[in-house]
Amino acid sequence: MKPNTHLERAGLIAPDYIDAHGRPQQVSALTRDRLLGLMPPSSDGASPLPAAVVFHQGEPLMLSPVLFAPADWQLTSETGERWSGRCAPGETIALPALPDGYHQLTLEHETQRDSCCIIVAPRRCYEPPALLAGDSLWGSCIQLYTLRSANNWGIGDFGDLQRMIVETARHGGAFVGLNPLHALFPAEPESASPYSPSSRRWLNILYIDVGAVADFQHSEAAQAWWRLEATQQALQAARRAEWVDYPAVTRLKLAGLRLAWRQFQQRDAEDAEVTAFDAFIEAGGDSLLFQGVFDALHAERRAQSRACHGWQSWPEAFQRPDSAAVLAFRIEQSDKVRFYLWLQWLAAQQFAACWQRCQQQQMAIGLYRDLAVGVARDGAETWRERELYCLEASVGAPPDILGPLGQNWGLPPMDPQVMAARAFDPWITLLRASMQDCGALRIDHVMALLRLWWIPQGESAAEGAYVHYPLDALLAILALESQRHRCMVIGEDLGTVPAAIVDKLRDAGVYSYKVLYFEQASQQAFRAPAQWPRQAMAVTTTHDMPTLRGWWRSDDLRLGSALGLYPDKAVLAGLYRDRQAARTALLRTLLRSGALPARQRYQRGGARMTRALSLAILGYLAGTQSALLGLQPEEWLDMATPVNVPGTTDAYPNWRRKLSATLEEMFSDPAVETLLAAVDRGRKGMK
Incomplete structure (x- = not known):
């Protein structure tokens, strides 16, 4: 019992919390005991000093x-x-x-x-000179996999990203925001959530633009395969699909890349590309090596049995990366392992080229990456870092107004004691990987720096508790790495935000994340443009929320009801009433701000979503005081279908919905040109 008493005194597990209604809630003794049992006692007392001490300059x-x-x-x-x-x-x-x-x-x-x-x-994170000079910037925020183009293979890729960078810059944009690009599961392509990655350190190899790979271009075998009628038919089917067909895309890309790999293997050992690849492997260390081993081993296990979904379903001999069986596999299947290492090298090269394109376009920020809050339970990172993660718990959120059942994200949490005992090296390493080749980093669920909602395995999301993390140390290291990489930080601070973190994030130079839907200041109006905080990024919506058209029409509420997300009909009826009131308040705000011409008449809360109204809403956002504005192509294209419905797994095809137009069509559309020109004028007029 001594370790449990010690942990309770340390205050790692909060005995209570304030819910979304502002009411105090007690955590059961059973939940606390179960969570305490998952974390081994700290060994700090064995040393005269902790593993790390953090000071501010x-x-x-x-x-x-x-x-x-x-x-x-x-x-x-x-x-x-x-x-x-x-x-x-x-x-x-x-x-x-x-x-x-x-x-x-x-x-x-x-x-x-x-x-x-x-x-x-340092006390504050890095801020670009343009923001310090008072400029108000905007950019496009994309889910990369949703992009359509004449050249991609059924999924948005780094070639499409280059086009997006050029077009955004041409229209005056300062950045392109991205979904998490973390490594997923090539052998299990249906596991497609960018927020449940295999590893946050490495990249999703499906974003490789295969046609741009030199060894694909130079390989006679690859080009012969490319010209086959069957290949072209499969390619066209993948491109035409309304939803990303991950299995088909993966089959195509891996087939082409394996042929390119054979060509690469014919290069001389002194070839510059081979030397660069070897240097990449050496710099990646064990983390990269075991990512390659995991992907190769996962592919072999899946080929033998489709029931093998991750390392926890593998034979016991393969469940430890340091086992004799894994070592034998590394030796016997070294070519397969190196193939997956090569894919990581290709992805890193192509992403770096996108960052270079931003610099060539003189974008004030450039690429803006997204860091997921955790990793999948059965991926490469937990396989290699078993002691860092509490695998018998998962993180999520307690019940709230929009999610009365709470949320369980299925992601095992990092143990804060292990992080501290390792001198915060896991956090430092993660930040360095995430700040590579970009000018901004969005931290999903930034409250995790202070606390995470832990749910014991087998329990509902309501049966969890908040576990505290060393906020001051994590923030200080974030500022240090931010300054070193010249990478600004945006914290996704939506939901129930504890007062203990708000001021500290602001003082540390972390930019807040302001979503239009949550900026209703009263029953009568949304926040006036002059009242939006400067140190913030304004957006209409996010990947977890409805599009602007979907929100206006309450499509999300109808879809959620059909999927069983709102079992309480009274709660659902209240949400419909709130949405109608919000529409009325937004219309009133648009009229008062001048974003919507006063001569236009709209029924109370009943106006149809039109191009003119959409333009007025984006014009209102462009006129806010927030330093950054992020726009989604879904808004430019007036799309209604969401890309993700939180709380669902198989009930809705999450992370698969594509844009309704190709990049070529979108950027030749006069309506899109008009919208982006208006936004750019609005932003430039803020200084």
Whole structure:
């Protein structure tokens, strides 16, 4: 019982919380006990210093180690400078002033040697010069897989992204926002959620533009395969499909890429491309190696049995990456493993080229990546990092107004004690991978830096509790990596946001995320444009919410009712009434702000969604004080169908809906030209 008592004193598990209605709710003793049992007791007491201590720049660097005898200390800065001294029990070590970075302190006493990472961080995250100068910027926010084009293979790819960058910049946009590009499951393509990845460190190889791969172009076998009637028929079917056909796309792409891989293998060992690939493998270390091993092993297991959905369903001999069976597989199937490593290299190369295109277009921000809140329970990351994740719990959200049953996302949480014991290396590594080749990073569910709703395995979402994380340390490291990568940070802070995090996020330079639907200031009106916060990104909607047309017509409520998401009819009726009132309030706000001409008459809450009304709403958003504005192509194309319905798995084809027009059609549409020109004028008029 001692570990449980220790953890409760540490305050890791909150005994209560405030729900979406503002009412206090108690967490059951059974839930707390179950969650406490999932986390091993902290071992901090075994060392005179914690694994890491975080300071902000300008603070005195004072440490008080727990010593029972004198010890010698040595400090090594990140650049190699050294200082040393001696400390007696009860004394405080006063370290010299250090620059931002990661520095190492060691304590030596007799045969014992302990180390501590001294992290010195700036107080704020990086902000682009254009924002500091007062500019108001806009950009396009896309789900990459939804893009249609004349060239892609049935799914949006990095070639399409290049086109999106050029067109967005041509219309005055400063960035292109992306869904998470994390690695998924090539051997199980139906597992398509970008928010349930196999690994957040590596990329989704389905986004490779195969036609742009040099070894595909130069391979006679690949080109012969490409010219086959069967290949072209499969390609056209994948392109024409209304929904992304992940199995068909995966078969096509892997077939073409395997032929290209054979061509690559014929290159000389001294070839520049081979040398670059080898350097990529070396830089990726064990994380990359085991990503390749996992993908190859997963493909083999799935070929033998379609019931193998991830490492937890594999034979026990393969469930540990350090097992003899896995080592034998790495040796015997090294070609297959290297193929998947090569795919990661191709994806990284093509994504880096997209970032270079942003710089060529002189975009103030460029690419804006999205970091998912967690990883799938049975993917490469949990397979390799078993001790970092609590696999018998999952994260989600407690019941709220829109989700009366709560949400269980099926993602195992990181253990905050293990993160701290590893000197926050998992967080540092994740940020460095996520800030590669981009100018902004959106952190999904940014409240996870403070707390996550943990649900014991087998329980409903309502039977969970909030587990606390070391917010101050995680924020400081976020600011440090943000400054080093010159990458601004946007925190998705929707839902129930605890007061403890709001001010800290703002003071740390993390931009808030403001969705139109939630900015109704009163029963009568939405927030006036001048009252939107400057340090924020304004958007109409998100991947988890209805499109503008869908929201206006209450399509989401009808669909949710049909799918059984609103079992309480009284609650559903109230949501319909609230939606009608919100439409009326938005119309009133549009008239008051001048975004909608006063001469136009609309019925109370009953106006039809027209191009003119859509343009007025986007014009209203363009006139807000928020520094950033993100627009989705779904709004330009007046689409109604959502890309994702939260709370569903098989009931709705999530993450598969494509755009209704190709990139070529969209950017030659006069209505789209008019809309984007109006938005650009509105943004430029804000300074």
